[in-house]
Amino acid sequence: MQKIKWAHKDMPEMHVNNRNGVTYLTYPELEKLPDFVHCFSTRLGGVSEGIYSSMNLSFTRGDAEDAVRENYHRLADAVGFEMESIVTSDQTHTSNVIRVTEEDRGNGITKPRPYTDVDGMITDVPGLVLATFYADCVPLYFVDPVHKAIGLSHSGWRGTAARIGEVTVNKMRECFGSDPEDIYGAIGPSICQDCYEVSEDVILEFQKSFDRKDWEALFYRKENGKYQLNLWEANRKIMLEANLKEEHISMPNICTCCNPEFLFSHRASKGKRGNLGAFLSIKK
Secondary structure: OOOOOEOOOOOOOOEEEEEOOEEEEEOHHHHOOOOEEEEEEOOOOOOOOHHHOOOOOOOOOOOOHHHHHHHHHHHHHHHOOOHHHEEEOEOOOOOOEEEOOHHHOOEOOOEOOOOOOEOEEEEOOOOOEEEEEEOOOEEEEEEEOOOOEEEEEEEOHHHHHOOHHHHHHHHHHHHHOOOHHHOEEEEOOEOOHHHOEEOHHHHHHHHHHOOHHHHHHHEEEOOOOOEEEOHHHHHHHHHHHOOOOHHHEEOOOEEOOOOOOOOOOHHHHOOOOOOEEEEEEEOO
């Protein structure tokens, strides 16, 4: 088993699952909700080679298409969902969140996506599998067990500054009548503050988006004029300010950049990498 570097001793660890040779991560709190299936993929258990080894889920980074499709088959079989029911995002670092329905089944997998510039999706259709993709940016999971609705959003620094987590919750309220206090949120494996150096222009966007009282918890300036930014805490604050209960929010406790053999990391690989996937579905 690949040795994992967990970020904090006092933060719960995600469950590491291995089924049919495929390794994937799940949240203990989301596992307690019986009507939903979720996972976050790792590099382990696929057939891709070289910089894509081995569970690459991107069709657009130069990997062989047959290998990527086999990876999807293996992951879907291991986790327990239908590959043909996946609906994929078209991530361009926006805060655009759309509602997907039965007609979207297979978008990006069995047929071309009819939309562009979509970083988040919500649905209440059982069996549809929402999928978003990562290699340092932050996955955000949202599960409403009362209205049986879900949301999944991609939150890089731009999406976080634009508060895509809050946009997703508001869209679930609007479309499904979700009460934020019923929603369980999870922040996915992504780059930790120690690994995430950013320039001042990024921090200026965060200063616009967050109260001054929160700045100290989100970033600090270094002698070289650069900053270290905490995307985990930023997204936790966004979920809290969207009125999720603190006890309903799960943290990742695993950094992509600290674990480059286990998870794809854009920074650690200097861009030579595949993609990880976040998946979320309502059981049929």
